[in-house]
Amino acid sequence: MSNAPAGVSLSDVNNAIDRRLAPLRQDVKLLEVGLHDLRNHVDREIRRLEEEMRQIGEMIVHAIDRQTQAFIGGVAATTLMVERTKNQIESDFKETRGRIELQTESALQIEIGKKVAESTSLRSKLDAFGADIKVRFEKSIEAAGINRELYNLKFAKIHDEYQNKIHTIGEHIFQIRMEDIAPAEKAARVPYETAHALPIEMDLKRLELRSQNLDETLTMLKASRLDEVVNSIAELEGVLRAYSLGQSSPGAGPEPVMVEALVTRSAVQSSVLAGLQAQAVNANAAVSLTLCDTSLSHFDSPAMHQKIALVLDRQPSRSASQAERDELSQAAQALLEQGLISREALTLFQDFLGADKLNVVET
Amino acid sequence: MAVQQQGSNIVVSASVAGSVFPTSEKDTIFPVLVDGSKNLVRIEGALYGRSVELRGQVSIHGPVVARGDLKINHQGQKIQLFSGLTVNGSLNCHVDETSALSGQFDSVKSAGLIIKGDIAANQNISLKNAVVFGSIRAVNCTLENTLVLGTCIIEESLTLRMSSVGGYAARDVSFEGSCMMIHALGESLNRPRMMPFETAQGQIIASDIRYYPAIRSQGHLFNLIHRPEVQYPDYSILNELSDWVESPATPNAALEEWHAESLHKWVLSIGGRIGDISLIASAIEAVTRMLKCGFEYEHYHPQKRRQIMMSVTQSLTEQEAWALETVCL
Numbered sequence: 001m002s003n004a005p006a007g008v009s010l011s012d013v014n015n016a017i018d019r020r021l022a023p024l025r026q027d028v029k030l031l032e033v034g035l036h037d038l039r040n041h042v043d044r045e046i047r048r049l050e051e052e053m054r055q056i057g058e059m060i061v062h063a064i065d066r067q068t069q070a071f072i073g074g075v076a077a078t079t080l081m082v083e084r085t086k087n088q089i090e091s092d093f094k095e096t097r098g099r100i101e102l103q104t105e106s107a108l109q110i111e112i113g114k115k116v117a118e119s120t121s122l123r124s125k126l127d128a129f130g131a132d133i134k135v136r137f138e139k140s141i142e143a144a145g146i147n148r149e150l151y152n153l154k155f156a157k158i159h160d161e162y163q164n165k166i167h168t169i170g171e172h173i174f175q176i177r178m179e180d181i182a183p184a185e186k187a188a189r190v191p192y193e194t195a196h197a198l199p200i201e202m203d204l205k206r207l208e209l210r211s212q213n214l215d216e217t218l219t220m221l222k223a224s225r226l227d228e229v230v231n232s233i234a235e236l237e238g239v240l241r242a243y244s245l246g247q248s249s250p251g252a253g254p255e256p257v258m259v260e261a262l263v264t265r266s267a268v269q270s271s272v273l274a275g276l277q278a279q280a281v282n283a284n285a286a287v288s289l290t291l292c293d294t295s296l297s298h299f300d301s302p303a304m305h306q307k308i309a310l311v312l313d314r315q316p317s318r319s320a321s322q323a324e325r326d327e328l329s330q331a332a333q334a335l336l337e338q339g340l341i342s343r344e345a346l347t348l349f350q351d352f353l354g355a356d357k358l359n360v361v362e363t
Numbered sequence: 364m365a366v367q368q369q370g371s372n373i374v375v376s377a378s379v380a381g382s383v384f385p386t387s388e389k390d391t392i393f394p395v396l397v398d399g400s401k402n403l404v405r406i407e408g409a410l411y412g413r414s415v416e417l418r419g420q421v422s423i424h425g426p427v428v429a430r431g432d433l434k435i436n437h438q439g440q441k442i443q444l445f446s447g448l449t450v451n452g453s454l455n456c457h458v459d460e461t462s463a464l465s466g467q468f469d470s471v472k473s474a475g476l477i478i479k480g481d482i483a484a485n486q487n488i489s490l491k492n493a494v495v496f497g498s499i500r501a502v503n504c505t506l507e508n509t510l511v512l513g514t515c516i517i518e519e520s521l522t523l524r525m526s527s528v529g530g531y532a533a534r535d536v537s538f539e540g541s542c543m544m545i546h547a548l549g550e551s552l553n554r555p556r557m558m559p560f561e562t563a564q565g566q567i568i569a570s571d572i573r574y575y576p577a578i579r580s581q582g583h584l585f586n587l588i589h590r591p592e593v594q595y596p597d598y599s600i601l602n603e604l605s606d607w608v609e610s611p612a613t614p615n616a617a618l619e620e621w622h623a624e625s626l627h628k629w630v631l632s633i634g635g636r637i638g639d640i641s642l643i644a645s646a647i648e649a650v651t652r653m654l655k656c657g658f659e660y661e662h663y664h665p666q667k668r669r670q671i672m673m674s675v676t677q678s679l680t681e682q683e684a685w686a687l688e689t690v691c692l
Contacts, residue, residue, distance in 0.1 A: 187498070188481075194616055196532065196548045199632055210635050
C-alpha cells in the first residue's frame with residue numbers, strides 16, 4: 001500500500017500556491033507601475049525646481065547685470081555677496097536636491113521595503129501555508145498510520161475475544177458432552193446381556209447339574225428296577241418260546257449264545273467290555289460305564305482274559321489304516337458331543353490314534 | 364412467557380412447544396424449576412439445566428439432562444418423563460407424606476412418577492412411588508414403592524423397599540419388606556440382606572421376595588403378600604438359602620470391577636428348580652414384548668401403532684397393559 005495521502009496531490013498544492021501567488025504578482029506589478037510614476041513625478045519636480053532655480057538665477061543675473069552698471073564700483077562686495085549667495089544657493093540647491101533625492105530615495109526605499117516586506121510576508125505566508133499543508137499531510141499520514149495500528153489492535157482484540165468466546169462455548173459444549181452426557185454413555189456401554197451374564201450362566205450351570213442328576217437317578221432306577229424286570233420278561237419269553245416250538249426242556253444242556261463285546265489288549269492291561277452302558281460323564285471322569293446286565297459280568301474274568309489272549313495270539317494282526325483311524329476319531333468326537341466321554345479322554349484317544357499303535361485282529 | 368428468570372432461578376411455569384435449553388451463559392449457571400403445581404406444564408422437547416427441580420404436574424417428552432442434581436416432587440399429582448433421565452449429580456424423589464399418593468402401593472396406577480427410558484446418575488438415586496419403564500444406573504440407589512421393569516446396575520448399594528425390579532447387579536443389595544423380582548437375574552458381591560420394612564404408620568412388614576412369573580396370573584406387579592386377603596403359592600417364594608448361591612465369578616464389566624482378580628458373588632438363580640418352564644417362558648415373553656413395544660412405539664408407523672399395541676396388550680395383565688399404554692402416547 002502507497003504512503004501518499006489520499007485526496008491531496010502535489011499538483012493541487014502547486015495550483016493552490018499559484019492561485020495565491022497570482023494576486024501577489026499583480027500587486028507587485030501595480031507596485032512597479034506606482035514606483036515608475038513616482039520616479040517620473042520626482043524627475044518632473046526636480047526638473048521644475050531646476051527650472052525655477054535657473055529662472056531665479058537668471059533673474060538674479062539680470063538684476064545684477066542691471067545693477068552692475070549702477071553698482072559697478074561699489075558693488076564688488078555685493079558681487080561677492082552675490083557670488084557667495086549664488087554659491088550658497090547652489091550649495092543649498094545641491095543640498096536641497098540631495099535632500100530631496102535622499103527623501104525621495106528614502107520614501108522609495110520605505111515604499112519598496114513595505115512592498116517587499118508585504119510580498120515577503122505573503123511568501124512566508126504561502127510558505128507557512130505550504131508547510132502547514134505539508135505538516136497536516138504528514139500528520140494525516142501519521143494519523144492514518146496510527147488509525148491503522150489502532151484498527152489492527154482493535155481487530156486483534158475483537159479476534160481474540162471471538163476466539164475466546166468460541167473456545168468458551170466449545171469448552172462448555174465439550175464439558176456438557178464429557179460430564180453431563182457421560183453417565184448415559186457409561187450406562188449404555190455394557191449391554192444388559194453382559195451385565196447379567198453371571199446369573200444366566202449360573203442358571204445354565206445349575207440346569208446342567210440338575211439334568212445330570214436326573215439322568216443319573218433315571219439310570220440308577222433303570223438299572224435297579226426296570227432292567228431286572230425287562231430281563232425277567234426276556235428270559236420268560238425265551239423259555240416260553242422253547243416250549244412253544246416243541247423243544248426239550250430248558251434244562252437239557254447248554255445253549256450257545258452270541259454276546260457282543262469289546263476287547264482291548266495292550267502290553268500292560270487287557271479288558272473285556274460286555275453288557276455295559278455309557279453314561280453322561282461328569283467333570284472328573286473320562287468315561288462313565290454302568291453294568292446293565294449282571295449276567296455278562298463273568299466275561300471280564302481272568303479265565304476269559306487268558307482264553308482271549310490265546311485266541312488273539314493265534315490270529316494275524318495288522319496296523320489300523322488311516323481311514324479306520326479317521327473313522328474312530330469321528331466316532332469319538334460324536335461320543336464327546338453326546339457327553340459320553342470327556343474332552344480329555346478324546347484328546348488322549350486321538351493321541352493314541354496318532355501314535356499308530358492300534359492293531360486290528362481280523363477273524 | 365413460559366420460561367422466565369425469577370431471581371437466580373429459571374422458572375418454567377407453562378407449556379413449551381420445544382425444548383428448554385440454555386440460551387445464555389447465565390442459563391447454564393442458574394437452576395431450572397419446572398413448576399406445574401398450579402397447572403400442567405408440558406415440555407414437548409428436552410430439558411437441560413444446571414440443577415433441575417420438577418414440581419407438580421409435569422410432562423416432559425424429551426430427555427432430561429441435569430448438570431447437577433435433579434429433584435422431583437409431584438405433590439400428589441403425576442410427573443411423566445418419556446425419554447429417560449441423565450443426571451450428573453443425584454436424583455432425589457420427594458414425596459409429601461400428606462399427599463394422596465404417599466401411602467402403600469397396591470397398583471402401578473397409583474404411581475406419582477412415571478419414567479420411560481433409562482435413568483443414569485453419576486451419584487445417588489432415590490425414588491418413591493415411581494414406575495420406571497427402563498433401567499437404572501447409579502452409584503447408590505434406594506427404591507421405595509417403585510417398579511423398575513428393567514434392571515438396576517448399581518456400583519455400591521441397592522436398597523429395595525416394597526419394590527419390584529427386573530434384575531440387579533450391585534455390590535450390596537438389601538430387600539426390605541415385600542419385594543418382587545420380575546426376572547430371576549441378580550448378582551451382588553456381598554450376601555443379600557433381607558430385612559423387614561417399617562411403614563410411616565409404624566406397621567412392620569416382614570421380608571418376603573416373590574418371583575413374578577409364578578404369580579403373574581394374579582395380576583400384581585407389586586408383592587402384596589402383607590395384605591391378609593392376598594395369597595401366593597409357596598413356589599413363588601425366592602428363598603434366601605436356596606435361590607441365592609455363592610459362586611466364583613469373573614469381574615462384571617457393568618460394575619467396572621476390572622481391578623478385581625477373583626471374586627465370589629451371590630447370584631440369584633432358579634436354575635436348580637423343577638418347575639413349569641412354559642409358565643415362566645410365557646411370562647418372560649409377555650414382559651419382553653411389553654418392553655419392546657414400549658421402547659419401539661414411536662418408531663412404528665402411526666397408523667399401525669395402536670394395532671401393534673393392542674396385539675401386545677392382549678397377552679398382558681391389566682397393570683402391565685396400563686403401564687404400556689401410559690408410556691405410549
